[in-house]
Amino acid sequence: MPSIFSYQSAEVDWCESNFERSTVIAEYYNTVNGTTLFSFLLLTPLNFLVLEGAGQTSLCKDRALPTQVSFAFLAGVFSMYFHMTLSYVGQLLDELSILWTLAVAYSFWYPRVYFPRCIKSRKHFFWLSGVTTVISTFMSFIKPAINAYALNCIAFHLLYLTWCELKKCNDKRVHRMAAVMVVWWVLAISSWISDRWLCGLWQAINFPYFHSFWHVLIAMSLLYCCPLVIYFDVNYEMPSFKPKLGYWPSDSWPVVVPYVTLEKPHKQC
Numbered sequence: 016m017p018s019i020f021s022y023q024s025a026e027v028d029w030c031e032s033n034f035e036r037s038t039v040i041a042e043y044y045n046t047v048n049g050t051t052l053f054s055f056l057l058l059t060p061l062n063f064l065v066l067e068g069a070g071q072t073s074l075c076k077d078r079a080l081p082t083q084v085s086f087a088f089l090a091g092v093f094s095m096y097f098h099m100t101l102s103y104v105g106q107l108l109d110e111l112s113i114l115w116t117l118a119v120a121y122s123f124w125y126p127r128v129y130f131p132r133c134i135k136s137r138k139h140f141f142w143l144s145g146v147t148t149v150i151s152t153f154m155s156f157i158k159p160a161i162n163a164y165a166l167n168c169i170a171f172h173l174l175y176l177t178w179c180e181l182k183k184c185n186d187k188r189v190h191r192m193a194a195v196m197v198v199w200w201v202l203a204i205s206s207w208i209s210d211r212w213l214c215g216l217w218q219a220i221n222f223p224y225f226h227s228f229w230h231v232l233i234a235m236s237l238l239y240c241c242p243l244v245i246y247f248d249v250n251y252e253m254p255s256f257k258p259k260l261g262y263w264p265s266d267s268w269p270v271v272v273p274y275v276t277l278e279k280p281h282k283q284c
């Protein structure tokens with residue numbers, strides 16, 4: 016019986032052929048493209064630096080940013096470890112780190128207006144998220160192969176929240192950024208599903224790399240998601256300030272980094 020740490024002991028094996036480009040890295044391209052999540056880690060704090068530059072240090076919500084970035088960092092590291100070894104432990108670390116990163120994001124950024132009626136404060140919501148995540152962590156061991164499907168379903172809730180916020184907002188820049196985020200996510204989830212379900216086809220044409228595309232595309236989606244989340248958070252938590260979405264270096268460039276700034280104290284959405 017193989018150890019839970021041994022190579023290829025995971026329940027899941029992605030379409031890319033194993034040990035084709037390296038004797039120590041099972042899935043080379045999936046491992047290398049897993050690093051794109053780190054671009055999200057580098058660029059998310061930049062949003063906060065812009066806000067802090069405007070004197071809004073309170074937006075860092077004390078420990079929210081370092082906690083969020085640390086969890087996302089772990090998700091990136093464990094994803095690479097998983098693809099490098101395809102071990103059972105690697106798979107669970109990959110899935111559980113995503114679960115906890117999402118839990119941290121929900122705990123800090125989930126708008127109060129959507130709290131269940133029985134939840135009266137963010138502190139209570141922290142507890143609700145914590146208990147739900149601990150229970151989900153234990154349940155993850157029952158059938159690890161379905162964990163990734165369950166995690167992907169959370170994106171549908173995020174889509175629903177985005178849609179609810181867009182209905183209340185008439186700023187074209189916000190709608191545009193949300194549209195771009197959704198396009199990246201649709202491309203990402205299509206790549207993920209096609210790697211899972213159509214592997215025979217991709218192997219037949221000698222192109223089994225869709226899961227490595229997923230890594231790049233979901234990181235792009237998160238890059239657009241981050242300023243949007245901060246934008247909605249400012250509207251709720253700092254109603255006297257007007258957030259504005261922008262693109263660096265400029266709107267018209269083909270490759271841009273989205274970010275959020277604070278303008279004159281006035282509420283728009």
Ligand SMILES: CCCCCCCC/C=C\CCCCCCCC(=O)N[C@@H](CO)[C@H](O)/C=C/CCCCCCCCCCCCC
Binds near residue numbers: 052117163173174
């Ligand atoms: C102010 C900042 C707030 C921003 C909130 C950011 C929340 C980040 C949350 C999670 C990080 C996700 C990490 C991506 C996964 C990388 C690892 C990976 O690819 N693992 C696969 C195996 O290698 C595994 O099969 C994938 C499992 C499913 C992952 C589901 C992730 C859902 C993320 C949802 C983001 C949606 C953004 C746009 C929604 C419309």
Ligand SMILES: [Ca+2]
Binds near residue numbers: 029031032042
């Ligand atoms: Ca493989």
Ligand SMILES: [Zn+2]
Binds near residue numbers: 045049098
């Ligand atoms: Zn992966």
